[in-house]
Amino acid sequence: MAEAALRFRNDDPVEEPAVTLDAFIEQTSASAVRIEAGDDPRRLIPHLGRVKLVEVGFPRFRDGRGFSTARVLREAGYDGEIRAEGDILVDLIFFMRRCGFDSFAPQAPLGRADVDAALSRYDYVYQHAADGAVPIWKLRHG
Amino acid sequence: MRLLTGNDLKSGAVIWWTGRDWSLHVEDAADVGEAGEAILQAEEGARRVNTPYIIDGTPTPGGPRPAHIKDRIRALGPTVRPDLTLKPADPAAGDWVI
């Protein structure tokens, strides 16, 4: 399991190794699961009660399947940690945060200043996502 | 002969490796022989060139002639806008491409 280099949570990190989705569904004692690009995250939904960490793999930063994975889990009510692991550029972080990722284990280290700049660049958003940001249409109409 | 070409990182202009530096003119291109890959790596690393690649060419009295039409168009400019090519005063310049 990759250690999170960037974490936006106050609870203690889960130390347990993340197992594959298949293994997690079979091993009822596991609490950390790794979802690879291509896995259907909806298979995890019946088991969310015992999930403490979901690690989502990004094999290449252009592979955006993990964005949907995080949203599917957040929409199902999961509020534990969702960690992005793999080929993660600073330019992805803003979108990932909006999809519900709250920790990051990038292969290549990200500069904290770059991350802060990326996260503060856009003051507004046009649409609802998993981050609770208020969409522009709602600001317009109160 | 083997030619090393690419686009200037900042301006995007087509450039050719002369043996020491980059030129806008294919006439200045040098035969890089077997050394092309090493120069390519070094120059890309130095961020002087974007998307460099090595092509085949033929030496001619007028200078190197790239083997593929795409690189001949790159060397000259758009055939449909002779005024914007590197040889705006030469009405026959487009023939070199074909």
Next chain:
Amino acid sequence: MYEYDRYDQAMVDARVEDFRDQTRRRIAGELTEDQFKPLRLKNGLYLQLHAYMLRVAIPYGTFNSRQMRKLADIARKYDRGYGHFTTRQNIQYNWIKLEEAPDLLAELATVEMHAIQTSGESIRNISADQYAGAAADEICDPRPWAELLRQATTFHPEFSYLPRKFKIAVISSKEDRAALRWHDCALRIVRNEAGEEGFEVYAGGGMGRTPFIAYKIRDFLPSGQIFSYLQAILRVWNMHARRDNIHKQRMKILVHDLGEEEFRRQVEEQFEHFLTLGTDFPQAEYDRIAAFFAPPPFETGLSDDIDLSDPDFALWVDRQVIAHKAPGYAIANISLKPVGGIPGDISAEQMERVADLAERYSFDEIRATHAQNLVLPHVRKADLYAVWQALDAAGLADANLDLVTDIIACPGLDYCSLANARSIPIAQKIAQRFADAERQRDIGELKIKISGCINACGHHHAGQIGILGVDRKGTENYQLLLGGSGAEDTSQAKITGPGFDEEGIVDAVERTIERYRELRTDGERFLDTYRRVGMDPFKEAIYG
């Protein structure tokens, strides 16, 4: 037309700074080209043969004189004095410097324009009927929905790293002027039996190397639920599309692989889920946007008469002028297809002339069409003569709308790094062959579409006559296709047989057209004749 408020402006301004930072990191070496390329493409910046190319979005093809003048300024200041209108109602510049691109974008932002999501694996600029708000046959103006969807799909966090590009079109008439079913997602506004407005939804269309015509996946979607439905489509695709082969990642491939029924089932399942999330924009926001598209203050009591005593003007009116919904007004098409010219190209000076005309005669509105022409959508019939004279003086008064010389052509190997063969010289040679105005009129509607490679930016699959440039052992070769359509009778063109060289393809087009003239019955367009008699008589004429 739509005007930005401080939120819209803040989004565009932030993107300029975002891109400025990305460009800085690239030039400083913090980003490799592999890393930077998807980022610059998301902002419309390509590396082409001779320079960087920037594609600027013209949302749903609508813009005004101030924006057109800025486009002219940019052409002079950052490019070489011209621009190129594309087959998706955008404009692109061919000679951009990377280091100047952020400043260019900052200038665009001052006139509420941008290059956001005009390329890359993103939800692209949304196209629409170029006659929206003016057409006599529309149910309503489709642009408020296009604008609402523009906002909803801008920087959508879940769908910013899609498997491939995703193109949306919106129309609201039976006649299709936007190549609807060649889009990944196509929306046609309809009314149900209760008189409510909704969308007929099509999905899975696209050109490229594996062309598909979009399937209708919904007969009627209540209009207020469109964003839920669109997100459902996108999520099904994003989660299930292949990621191992860039040529198999467009949504059309997934729709085809799953089958129409299964794709629809999955979309409906996701749609039910999205409806529970409350992400749809409220009616109040639609109303706010729609107010910007209220009809301009058309004068009443105008005459519908046009003085056609000038024969050249009469020919132009006959070809370029289309019925308007308001009495006394007309839609005037501006041809960017002069014989021997470059399809879609326009000089900075011509841009300014068009801007002047729009401001003076067309309630300050201009439209770009997917056929690479322009439109003045709201011209008083009494002003048509003055408009024509001004267009004529600017070299913009060709009367060839939908005729054989009104050719769609991609930039091809003269500019494009993906191309295998040049497109523009073929368009020029065909236009020169058929330059005679009477001959063009005799041939009638004939849409020729030319692409310089299988990516099909020149829409050859939808050409009544399509031409595809290929690389045959290092030389340019051209395949001929017949029978395509991008209109409401959508069809995919079929290849005739072996390809031709540059001269040969022009001859083959001429033999095809001459055979049509022999075979046609009264009132039959080329496409009608082809559909009636099939490919064989044409093959015989072409290959002997």
